[in-house]
Amino acid sequence: MCYDISFSSNIQLITDYLPDLIVDGQLNFDFDMAIHVMAQAYRKYPVIINDGGAYKLMPFEWGVIADYMNTPEKIKQSRQYMCNAQSEKIINDKKSFWRRIRSKRCLIPVTGIFEHREIKGWKNKVPYFIHLTDRPMFCIPGLYHYAPIPDVETGEIKGTFTLITRSANSVMKQIHNGGPNVFRMPMFLPKELELKWLQSDLTDEGIQEVLDFEMPSEQLDYWPVFTIRSTKPRPDSKEKTAPYEWPNLPPLGIDESTEQKSLFS
Template structure:
């Protein structure tokens, strides 16, 4: 699961890393989501996608995908995550899986561990301090009044050994060498990129205990990711793996463990 994440790289660093085309008329708006320490569903997030010409572009979308066939966006469930195992078949995600795959830049993300009656937030980040790219999907919803909403979701997969100490799911983190393959919607169908939707290597990430201020979306500052103790060890007791049965109805992931 991924219900909160962090993006603190500068705009220029993101452009250098993801190689998207500079657009002086649009780029200032992308700046609005850099140096964010507590990004939550319904807020704008940056995505990187590629057109049929293979040229990457960065743009903002609302975090929470609205399927194109939705009649009333106000009543649509908040689909901020999509299970990678079933996204290609679910009505809410299958068109985006075929035609609108994207990258979601992130410096790290949060997950919570229950400690008695309290929930301890952990900041999850690459051990080497690099920027990640989550596997994402985007969709543009068109209202009957002509309004448009660009939306997106983050794909999740089973937890690796480290994340299993906190939750049974984790976001799909794509290796940089796989970015082009994931973005190539013109030549690669969902089945062709299914092998990319796997848990991250067990030694890629570290989980750092941080302030309970991260529990509130109202807080958004650098102090949220300051370590309070040593990182969680990979041999900590894992949470129970809970594999939800498949269903014809798309449901947003429960947020009980996140907020």
């Protein structure tokens, strides 16, 4: 699944991408901290919604709080599983919560995402940075929902969102090659389908058409980076998205190594 995204620019990149975008007055987002955003930190992140025909950039928390999470204890127990939504369940699974909120569609602006690759014989997985070759920024489709109960500390009714994933293309299968949700990737779309996703009158057939799109592997650029889920600084002092050369890293498609490596060595 996708639990790590990146936005390594500023708000102008988003407003240039969608010139008619209305920025919510309460959006107080530190773009300097967005080069790596983790899902289960439940931080607020700017997402784009269609509000009565107007595109708005809103501060929502990553990780949907569903209606059945009606106590703080249930939120703590179940929210961790609501950061990604499988595309196959949005239309076809009538018991899925995602089908129930399929009209609440949003876009998550990113400059790239991180995914982890498993290599036999290595102690830790190797993170990769992935982005589109033709756009410095793109949007991942998602769904949003307002929490059923107020926040216990602030009294706020939180806006929350989930990021949609699908089966991986050939390159992403080689990167996201392990774990309980192996061979999946975020939905990457051409810009015309991103905008279609926000259409208020989109039918189930239209939703399915968007969800059926698979981004060709040749439209992705990717490289290994230093470990991202650690406070330990990079040995080369470069930013998290910069390429990192791991000694003896086998090429994609070859997932065995005779030498055991640690990402923290």
